[in-house]
Amino acid sequence: MLKIKRVPTVVSNYQKDEASDESVGCGRNCLGACCLNGARLPLYSCKKLEKSGTGEKLVISHEAREPPVAFLESLVLGEWEDRFQRGLFRYDVTACETKVIPGKYGFVAQLNEGRHLKKRPTEFRVDKVLQSFDGNKFNFTKVGQEELLFQFEAGEDCDVQFFPCMPLDAENSPSVVAINVSPIEYGHVLLIPRVLDCLPQRIDHKSLLLALHMAAEAANPYFRLGYNSLGAFATINHLHFQAYYLAMPFPLEKAPSKKMITTVSGVKISELVNYPVRSLLFEGGNSMQDLSDTVSDACVCLQENNIPFNILISDSGRQIFLMPQCYAEKQALGEVSPELLETQVNPAVWEISGHMVLKRKEDYEGASEENAWRLLAEASLSEERFKEVNALIFEAIGCSNQEEELEGILVQPSGSVNQTGNRTLGGPIANGAASECLVLQ
Amino acid sequence: MSITQSSASLFTTATEEKEGAFSARYSLWIKEALDELPHSFTITDPFISGHPIVFASPGFLKMTGYSREEVIGRNGRAFQGPKTNRRSIMEIREAIREERPVQVSILNYRKSGSPFWMLFHMIPVFGNDDGRVIHFVAVQVPISGRKMRNGSGCSEMVFGSCRREVCLGSYVHQERALPVECDEQELENWEHCEASESEKLKSVEAVGNVLSVLTRYSEFAGRLVCGKRSCLRVADCLSSSLVISLGRIKQSFVLTNPCLPDMPVVYASDAFLTLTGYKRHEVLGQNCRFLSGVDTDSSVLYEMKECILKGKPCTVQILNYSNRKDKSTFWNLLHISPVRNASGKTAYFVGVQMEASCKDIESKELRPETRQLSVVGAVRVAVRSSFMVTC
Numbered sequence: 001m002l003k004i005k006r007v008p009t010v011v012s013n014y015q016k017d018e019a020s021d022e023s024v025g026c027g028r029n030c031l032g033a034c035c036l037n038g039a040r041l042p043l044y045s046c047k048k049l050e051k052s053g054t055g056e057k058l059v060i061s062h063e064a065r066e067p068p069v070a071f072l073e074s075l076v077l078g079e080w081e082d083r084f085q086r087g088l089f090r091y092d093v094t095a096c097e098t099k100v101i102p103g104k105y106g107f108v109a110q111l112n113e114g115r116h117l118k119k120r121p122t123e124f125r126v127d128k129v130l131q132s133f134d135g136n137k138f139n140f141t142k143v144g145q146e147e148l149l150f151q152f153e154a155g156e157d158c159d160v161q162f163f164p165c166m167p168l169d170a171e172n173s174p175s176v177v178a179i180n181v182s183p184i185e186y187g188h189v190l191l192i193p194r195v196l197d198c199l200p201q202r203i204d205h206k207s208l209l210l211a212l213h214m215a216a217e218a219a220n221p222y223f224r225l226g227y228n229s230l231g232a233f234a235t236i237n238h239l240h241f242q243a244y245y246l247a248m249p250f251p252l253e254k255a256p257s258k259k260m261i262t263t264v265s266g267v268k269i270s271e272l273v274n275y276p277v278r279s280l281l282f283e284g285g286n287s288m289q290d291l292s293d294t295v296s297d298a299c300v301c302l303q304e305n306n307i308p309f310n311i312l313i314s315d316s317g318r319q320i321f322l323m324p325q326c327y328a329e330k331q332a333l334g335e336v337s338p339e340l341l342e343t344q345v346n347p348a349v350w351e352i353s354g355h356m357v358l359k360r361k362e363d364y365e366g367a368s369e370e371n372a373w374r375l376l377a378e379a380s381l382s383e384e385r386f387k388e389v390n391a392l393i394f395e396a397i398g399c400s401n402q403e404e405e406l407e408g409i410l411v412q413p414s415g416s417v418n419q420t421g422n423r424t425l426g427g428p429i430a431n432g433a434a435s436e437c438l439v440l441q
Numbered sequence: 442m443s444i445t446q447s448s449a450s451l452f453t454t455a456t457e458e459k460e461g462a463f464s465a466r467y468s469l470w471i472k473e474a475l476d477e478l479p480h481s482f483t484i485t486d487p488f489i490s491g492h493p494i495v496f497a498s499p500g501f502l503k504m505t506g507y508s509r510e511e512v513i514g515r516n517g518r519a520f521q522g523p524k525t526n527r528r529s530i531m532e533i534r535e536a537i538r539e540e541r542p543v544q545v546s547i548l549n550y551r552k553s554g555s556p557f558w559m560l561f562h563m564i565p566v567f568g569n570d571d572g573r574v575i576h577f578v579a580v581q582v583p584i585s586g587r588k589m590r591n592g593s594g595c596s597e598m599v600f601g602s603c604r605r606e607v608c609l610g611s612y613v614h615q616e617r618a619l620p621v622e623c624d625e626q627e628l629e630n631w632e633h634c635e636a637s638e639s640e641k642l643k644s645v646e647a648v649g650n651v652l653s654v655l656t657r658y659s660e661f662a663g664r665l666v667c668g669k670r671s672c673l674r675v676a677d678c679l680s681s682s683l684v685i686s687l688g689r690i691k692q693s694f695v696l697t698n699p700c701l702p703d704m705p706v707v708y709a710s711d712a713f714l715t716l717t718g719y720k721r722h723e724v725l726g727q728n729c730r731f732l733s734g735v736d737t738d739s740s741v742l743y744e745m746k747e748c749i750l751k752g753k754p755c756t757v758q759i760l761n762y763s764n765r766k767d768k769s770t771f772w773n774l775l776h777i778s779p780v781r782n783a784s785g786k787t788a789y790f791v792g793v794q795m796e797a798s799c800k801d802i803e804s805k806e807l808r809p810e811t812r813q814l815s816v817v818g819a820v821r822v823a824v825r826s827s828f829m830v831t832c
Contacts (some may be wrong), residue, residue: 069689069819071807077818078811085754085814094781094825164808186821221531247686247826249535259632283527315527
């Protein structure tokens with residue numbers, strides 16, 4: 001059994017020391033059966049899925065301007081600011097100095113000494129991606145209701161529906177959005193699908209689709225959702241996604257990509273080029289559901305093969321990055337250098353995306369693109385292992401990978417995969433390289 | 442203008458307004474001079490909410506099939522579509538945010554709905570006096586995607602050409618681009634379409650020509666613009682990217698700078714101007730006390746001042762005096778809060794106004810208090826990120 005010790009991030013004010021007795025009754029206004037009766041939260045029900053991928057209209061409408069702040073964004077920001085002013089967060093994240101590290105990619109570093117508890121580290125088992133839910137451990141039914149912002153569901157209507165005061169009904173299996181009391185950035189929230197069902201931290205089709213919905217509804221490319229599997233630095237074994245606003249691109253999003261394959265349902269899968277963590281990028285699809293299902297299939301495959309991974313949902317739900325990793329395993333086997341360990345930076349989804357929260361001033365002052373790269377490279381699978389994992393994934397999603405994506409061009413004989421039309425063939429790609437642009441000085 | 446005007450003429454007014462705002466920066470006949478240029482280009486104004494196009498050349502209108510009225514006031518995103526490469530969209534968005542030039546191939550759509558590839562080359566235009574971005578100039582050069590390299594073998598042939606050859610039924614290997622006869626469906630499916638060297642040169646030339654005209658006519662008007670920032674942006678001037686972000690917020694609010702003498706307003710939303718009846722130039726640089734008057738409760742003013750000194754948020758109900766036609770007063774449920782930037786220190790105060798009569802709760806809407814706080818939140822995100830610009 002492989003274990004590592006680390007200080008878990010406190011995401012709720014009710015998350016106590018694991019060692020202490022958790023059998024406290026209530027009066028805490030939690031989500032347990034003790035307090036649920038009479039609980040009310042606003043409910044945001046998003047509009048029905050569009051048929052075609054992004055739902056953008058070709059026809060110019062009078063609204064084709066820089067889009068105004070969307071309703072969901074106002075709800076998230078407004079409720080978050082309310083909790084912010086009520087002092088529910090452990091620190092003011094906007095008072096934490098932050099900067100873009102000079103370099104090609106623009107990694108973002110933040111000096112945040114308050115994020116990590118000053119208490120003794122907990123042991124985490126890192127060799128099993130799938131572990132059953134343990135009601136005795138901290139989970140999201142134990143958060144105080146004041147930490148919840150609203151209920152969120154994928155609606156059936158063609159319009160957004162908002163109910164300012166809806167009872168929390170266990171029969172409806174509500175999904176909720178909660179604050180993260182140790183935020184990385186302003187607006188850091190947790191999306192907890194079907195909170196009362198107590199699902200363990202593992203991806204399933206319905207939940208990933210809900211997360212995609214949220215990204216699409218927020219309609220802001222700077223609002224991303226992230227996911228950490230067990231073994232990839234998830235702290236709590238209760239299914240949840242994280243999200244926050246950072247109004248600039250993540251380095252991960254800037255990395256060039258090389259297309260590998262397009263699935264039957266039109267999902268384009270690429271691999272990132274020249275990025276410290278080897279990752280896959282999923283985009284397109286005949287519908288959002290197709291994109292979601294393909295990624296879910298890939299995740300289920302990784303889960304069943306006990307491969308830890310992180311997910312970043314980006315570009316308002318149009319792009320999904322899948323990053324398998326092995327840092328925790330290396331750490332448990334004593335293969336990570338002490339200087340990297342001393343920074344206490346765990347490469348979870350945000351770190352891999354390029355957002356590094358540093359707890360020591362010297363690490364912040366000395367933050368450089370090489371340092372960031374070196375840390376993230378430790379988390380990456382090796383070239384060979386990544387190829388093996390890709391093969392597993394492609395088989396799982398029903399495409400046998402017939403392409404040779406070597407150093408050169410992608411050549412795909414037409415008709416090799418069941419395709420409609422010529423969707424797999426790309427346009428002119430010089431050098432098989434990615435879409436890059438010429439940036440002038 | 443009365444509110445009973447038809448929507449068509451209201452729209453024309455908006456077009457004229459935007460074009461007027463553009464011309465005001467330059468000396469007379471600027472539009473005519475720009476109209477004489479053969480290139481396809483647009484000019485946008487980041488300081489108008491929505492970052493709209495304020496000038497479109499005849500070449501642009503011809504290329505896209507739109508009329509002037511249909512284009513002025515629109516954001517450049519309007520010409521993108523579902524198959525437009527997301528990465529290219531991001532490149533452009535980031536270049537705007539970082540106030541730097543960019544040259545990228547991108548798929549756009551004409552009015553007819555047909556797609557076409559073009560080389561999009563955009564530059565910021567800076568005001569010489571205050572160092573801020575006045576406009577963005579974007580040039581569009583249609584590209585045919587036949588970039589063949591000298592002596593390249595068959596195996597290196599790029600896909601689009603392959604497809605085209607198959608389309609046209611013959612193997613062609615030449616330097617000059619063929620006219621695009623290909624199925625439009627395929628154009629949309631191309632991952633990328635590299636511009637040829639000559640197309641890239643064309644875009645550089647076009648940008649240079651537009652910039653020359655702007656420079657010349659700004660000189661005549663006494664407020665020179667240029668393609669490079671000549672001085673650091675003055676302290677009370679917000680970056681264009683921050684202004685674009687703030688322009689997404691549709692409620693009434695102002696940003697004031699506590700580090701400048703008398704804490705002047707450095708940003709006022711359109712909704713604020715509508716609510717108070719003032720013009721932007723009357724408000725910028727002034728302390729907010731112009732909204733107070735004879736009957737404004739001085740103890741409330743004192744309370745606000747205390748909160749500002751302590752750096753704490755507060756909500757007050759204050760009687761304000763508008764500059765609207767009727768010079769009416771209104772009860773303002775005002776929320777103010779300090780806002781920090783990336784350094785972690787307070788850079789601004791935000792004041793969000795809510796007319797007390799609007800406090801009625803609409804069943805399907807956010808609570809007014811939530812809406813008011815959402816403005817604060819959106820401002821916090823915008824301000825925090827605006828300083829983290831890569832150089």
